Amino acid sequence: MDFRQFPVGPGDRLLDLGCGGGRHAFEAYRRGADVVPFDADHGELCQVRGMTAAMLAAGEVPPGAHARAVGGDANAMPFGNEAFDRVIAAEVLEHVPSDQRALGEIARVLRPGGLLAVTVPAWLPERICWRLSDDYHNTPGGHVRIYTRAELEAKLRAAGFEVGGHHRAHGLHSPYWWLKCAVGVHNDAHPLARAYHRLLVWDIMKHPPLTQAAERALNPLIGKSIVVYARKPQHARFLPIPVSPAQASARA
Numbered sequence: 001m002d003f004r005q006f007p008v009g010p011g012d013r014l015l016d017l018g019c020g021g022g023r024h025a026f027e028a029y030r031r032g033a034d035v036v037p038f039d040a041d042h043g044e045l046c047q048v049r050g051m052t053a054a055m056l057a058a059g060e061v062p063p064g065a066h067a068r069a070v071g072g073d074a075n076a077m078p079f080g081n082e083a084f085d086r087v088i089a090a091e092v093l094e095h096v097p098s099d100q101r102a103l104g105e106i107a108r109v110l111r112p113g114g115l116l117a118v119t120v121p122a123w124l125p126e127r128i129c130w131r132l133s134d135d136y137h138n139t140p141g142g143h144v145r146i147y148t149r150a151e152l153e154a155k156l157r158a159a160g161f162e163v164g165g166h167h168r169a170h171g172l173h174s175p176y177w178w179l180k181c182a183v184g185v186h187n188d189a190h191p192l193a194r195a196y197h198r199l200l201v202w203d204i205m206k207h208p209p210l211t212q213a214a215e216r217a218l219n220p221l222i223g224k225s226i227v228v229y230a231r232k233p234q235h236a237r238f239l240p241i242p243v244s245p246a247q248a249s250a251r252a
Contacts, residue, residue, distance in 0.1 A: 001027075001088065005165055005229050006117045008033050010062060012085045015109065017074060018092030022048035025067070025088075029055060032062035033086070037069045038077065045069045074102040082111040090119045091225065093152075094126075094143045103159035113234045116161060120147045122226045125174040132181035149226050161230035168223025171215045176200060177224065 010032035016025040019037035029035045037048045052067035093099045126146045129136045137143040153163045176196045183190040203211040
């Protein structure tokens with residue numbers, strides 16, 4: 001995520017849809033936004049709540065920023081219309097069978113003029129993973145499709161968004177996943193996989209110049225993710241998605 005193309009700061013209400021471990025939510029929280037990490041995995045949300053509480057206690061958060069983790073379904077989110085200024089959907093849509101419906105929900109909860117950042121696995125690295133291992137994608141909750149950028153942008157436009165810039169990211173991650181697919185996706189004890197994972201963790205934690213330069217060089221070629229930025233038009237209208245009475249009550 002490039003926060004120069006996706007500015008976030010005090011006063012912004014941000015939804016991190018499918019937050020997982022919370023990396024993007026934590027960065028937005030540090031920047032002073034009011035953050036709602038949202039995920040279907042309640043175990044992940046418990047860890048995110050613990051981390052945001054620790055950040056607040058350690059003084060890492062500007063005054064006035066808030067964080068509230070919420071559980072639920074991307075296809076029927078428990079939020080009111082136009083509730084957010086920013087939405088991040090990082091590595092989520094490839095897991096959702098009805099991705100166009102999820103994009104409609106994002107359009108509903110994002111205010112007119114609000115910004116959206118979507119990331120999905122890039123076509124070539126993802127295609128290689130699928131060829132190397134059935135277990136990579138053929139598992140409950142796994143990836144159900146491989147996007148081209150053109151397909152993703154077309155679906156964003158169909159949901160009413162104006163599509164902006166794009167770039168590739170996580171060039172160091174593609175070889176790691178190819179290695180995992182080759183030795184066994186669930187074989188975390190394999191020495192090569194363990195060594196590469198330690199490298200990635202070190203890179204994320206320390207941001208050493210050498211690996212940062214390597215990733216910048218690799219991103220256009222084998223970046224694991226494609227990142228697309230979009231905006232909800234200022235005078236946009238959304239088409240309401242039918243919901244059950246229980247869902248409507250939750251949104252109230």
